[in-house]
Amino acid sequence: MSTVASTTTPARGSGTTKASGRPGGPSDRLRAWAARGPLLPALVFLILVTQLPFVATLVISLFKWNAYYPKERSFTWFANYQEVLSEPALRDSVLTTVLLTVTVVLVSLALGLGLALLLDRSFAGRGIVRTMLIAPFLVVPIAAALLWKHVLFNPEYGLFNGLLHWVFGDGATQPDWIAEMPLGAVEAALVWQWTPFMMLILLAGLQSRPADAIEAARIDGAGAWQIFRYLTLPHLRRYLELGALLGSVYVVQNFDAVYTITSGGLGTANLPYTIYQTFYQGHEYGRASAAGVLVVIGSLIIATFALRVVSSLFREESAA
Amino acid sequence: MSASAPTTGARRTGAPAARARSPRTANTLLGLLAWACAIAFFLPIAWMALTSFHSETDAATNPPSLGAPLTLDGYREFFGVGGGASPWPPLANSVTASVVSTLLVLLLALPAAYALSIRPVRKWTDVLFFFLSTKMLPVVAGLLPIYLFAEQTGLLDNVWLLVILYASMNLPIAVWMMQSFLREVPVALIEAAKVDGARLPTIMARVVAPVAAPGIAATALICFIFSWNELLFARVLTGVVAETAPVFLTGFITSQGLFLAKVCAASLVISLPVLAAGFAAQDKLVQGLSLGAVK
Secondary structure, rough: OOOHHHHHHHHHHHHHHHHHOOOOOOOHHHHHHHHHHHHHHHHHHHHHHHHHHHHHHHHHHEEEEEEEEEEEHHEOOHHHHHHHHHHHHHHHHHHHHHHHHHHHHEEEEEEHHHHHHHHHHOOOOOOHHHHHHHHHOOOOOHHHHHHHHHOOOOOOOOOHHHHHHHHOOOOOOOOOOHOHHHHHHHHHHHHHHHHHHHHHHHHHHHOOOHHHHHHHHHHHHOOHHHHEEEEEEHHHHHHHHHHHHHHHHHHHHHHHHHHHHHOOOOOOOOHHHHHHHHHHOOHHHHHHHHHHHHHHHHHHHHHHHHHHHHHHHHHHHHHH | OHHHHHHHHHHOOOOOOHHHHHHHHHHHHHHOOOHHHHHHHHHHHHHHHHHHHHOOOHHHOOOOOOOOOOOOOOHHHHHHOOOOOOOHHHHHHHHHHHHHHHHHHHHHHHHHHHHHHHOOOOOEEEEHHHHHHHHOHHHHHHHHHHHHHHHHHHOOOOOHHHHHHHHHHHHHHHHHHHHHHOOOHHHHHHHHHOOOOHHHHHHHHHHHHHHHHHHHHHHHHHHHHHHHHHHHHHHHHHHOOOOOOOHHHHHHHOOOOOOOOHHHHHHHHHHHHHHHHHHHHHHHHHHHOOOOOOO
């Protein structure tokens, strides 16, 4: 392993920039630019399309600006932030976002771990089982949300109440799932979609376990639980972190499920939905931007941790 | 594995027969459990498929009617045979937005990935992580300026705006995935080709492409999936003309009487390209979704 690393890295690292000629000479600089050249279109494109709008959002967030009253647009420093943070609806949506993200990520991580452990062995039809388990992740998100809302949760003829009726007969309870547990309904649909994602990442983690260490532990008489607790789990730690963080990055941004299943009603409006509503229906540009900046700050905190995990896994992979 | 476990168990505990059989029974039970979980997770999709082939009245019964006669009425309804909005223009828009944006992504990401893996520039990891960090910022925060820009330039309700936006959305993932696939190309092979006098296009076509092609294909499929699925931008930035398939599905959010078969048919048809692309890219799916951090 280490021999591979030591032969490839110098060849890759030094062959490009310090190839020949005097250091810092014109041919050297030309060479460096020639190496950077292929990178530039992608970088410029990305900065223009993704970074510039954020700067604009930052600027707009300092203005009092409602599209219905364009003449009253004025610079107000941080008044929008004050409003956003003091308005109960927006504060609630911050709480809802946190609750939704944490629940969905933790539950799908736990289920995904269970499924990954079940799949990390050979049994008849393993390939089919894996394919069936991935399928929920491959349903278009809004189609999945529609499926849960109308086909599964519908109180009169949804599949859940149909099954209850089937099993318990005519006297079975027929709950109105979405009305009785609106946030739970959104979470259930999202857990169904995100569990396969977690399973895939954790399964990859399980399969990269050093087989010899496990074999050695087994020969030494370690039980299945001991092997799981002291070998598998520590090895999986970073895969669990990666799944949790990437899942958070995506679930924090979720719009489709909230928009479809409850239309943000019944206390399920998360930040992306609230921002959409503030801007698209309320035309409160300044306030929507301030809320947007707050989401960015929140995401940056998650992203910092996520990047750290990715970078440690990345360094390990490229060293191996 | 299975051969050594029973023997050690027998040696240590001295209860040969009972200990030897239990791991196999446990294995069978766990296999059955895996099957049960898979069926539970797949059930909603199977049910959606079955319902899409039922008539509206059979679809809306309680308890559910499993063995009801099959019909294509739901699909006829969805494709607008009996009047109503046709799904073809939104489907065509979705194809344009996802396919063209994916091509644009490949065009931009391939050279970038090359400069980050095969001939890495200085500080290449910093550049790589910059790409990744842009993916972690929520798109909703940039939505308003993009909307205002589109409004000013007359690009509202224009599918080409979505092409640009989807390309920017997928570019970081594509760069990450592709650099991890290009890293698998042996440097010695490239050096050898260079010594033999091969120029860059030849090296790309003869040396790099054969090794990296499956990875590049998987990257393209994943970019396609993300573009096809996108709803928020399309919902805000398109109207009648450039409406995409997910936006078309928002028409089903409020109940319209008996329409379950139609909803199921619509959801299934619009999900089919993603299911196909996802299963095609199954082996590389993890690597793509974890941004190349997991292989």
